[in-house]
Amino acid sequence: MKTAIVTGGAGFMGSHLVDKLVNQGFFVAVIDNLATGTWDNLPGYGPDQILKLTWDITEYPSEEILPLNQADVIIHLASAASPVHYRRLALETLRVNSIGTENALRLARKFQARFVLGSTSEVYGDPQISPQPESYWGHVNPNGERACYDEGKRFGEALAMEYHRKFGIDLRILRFFNCYGPRMQSEDGRVVPNFVRQALQQEPLTVYGNGLQTRSFCYVSDEVEGIYQVIIKDNLSGEIFNIGNPEERTILDFAKVVAEIGGVTLKTEFRPLPADDPTNRCPNITKAKEFLGWSPKVSLEEGLVKTFAYFRQS
Ligand SMILES: NC(=O)c1ccc[n+]([C@@H]2O[C@H](COP(=O)([O-])OP(=O)(O)OC[C@H]3O[C@@H](n4cnc5c(N)ncnc54)[C@H](O)[C@@H]3O)[C@@H](O)[C@H]2O)c1
Helix, strand or coil: CCEEEEECCCCHHHHHHHHHHHHCCCEEEEEECCCCCCHHHCCCCCCCCEEEEECCCCCCCCCCCCCCCCCCEEEECCCCCCHHHHHHCHHHHHHHHHHHHHHHHHHHHHHCCEEEEEEEHHHHECCCCCCECCCCCCECCCCCCCHHHHHHHHHHHHHHHHHHHHHCCCEEEEEECCEECCCCCCCCCCHHHHHHHHHHCCCCEEEECCCCCEEECEEHHHHHHHHHHHHHCCCCCCEEEEECCCCEEEHHHHHHHHHHHHCCCCCEEEECCCCCCCCCCCECCHHHHHHHCCCCCCCHHHHHHHHHHHHHHC
16 A cells, blocks of 8 residues: 655645545645644544644654654655745744645655645746646746745745755655645635635625736646546656646635535625736646646536535535
8 A cells, every 4th residue: 555645734735635545545644733734624533544743844744743654655744835824934934834844855865755745826927928838937926925834835845956956856746736625714815715714604705906907727637637647657756747727717706606515696796806916827738648647527517516505515
């Protein structure tokens, strides 16, 4: 049986990835300090399937803390991801993406494991080209309100690449673009849970700025399949992949779709655009298609139906 370590595995994307890995026969050690995640996202697993370790990855876990003889792959997802959380946890976000990333890389060295770094489209900042290919260096405010996240992730990429160059770590960097689906927190401030919650409560949908900024939304099962392909494929060391859905929408257009799927009349309330909010976001996924044979399958409408169903129950 193969063993995976997933940091941040009690969070939204991480818990879906843990489900997938266990389904594929992996034993998974999940390291999470529950800053924004919860073990409720991973109910019903036995100790022969997953090890739940409540631990802050900015502290290196000793052998007593993490009693594993082997690990084949480490997927480092630990980090607040929504602007509401990473502003509240700004220093923690910088630390987990720097010190935490180095500790995860040290584990990869110790176990000679493959290392998958969960990075973000935010490394492109407010991009001046669209769609964004992996070769684009970005347009980022290095000390603005989003910098704890954007620059934290950029530092994490640089650090992981140096571990790859210096120690030969089998590294793959993934840049995720707006992933959504069940297990997102309704109050985490990201546009999908915001709109879905507001539609369910028959409230106006809050649009920041003029609503003409664009985003591309990838349903979580598609995102997890992309990560899984990167985990299992050989000969990808040092490669970077955008994993997201290239179907680009303006926020106003997205609000219309949410209202339609939620069965409510569209009402919007406009608020000022937060500092450094990107004007556009769209992945170029040519490389993921070519190297991984991966592209998203779930339409926005289909994904929203499932997301509404989850938010209605929770
Ligand atoms: N969801 C998206 O749209 C998206 C987009 C781009 C990148 N990402 C990246 O994917 C990863 C997962 O995002 P998510 O949406 O699932 O967020 P999330 O907040 O639901 O999950 C993050 C998890 O990391 C844990 N964590 C935070 N700091 C930690 C620490 N110091 N030690 C151990 N665990 C810690 C949290 O408790 C949480 O369970 C993050 O690295 C995020 O930056 C997500």
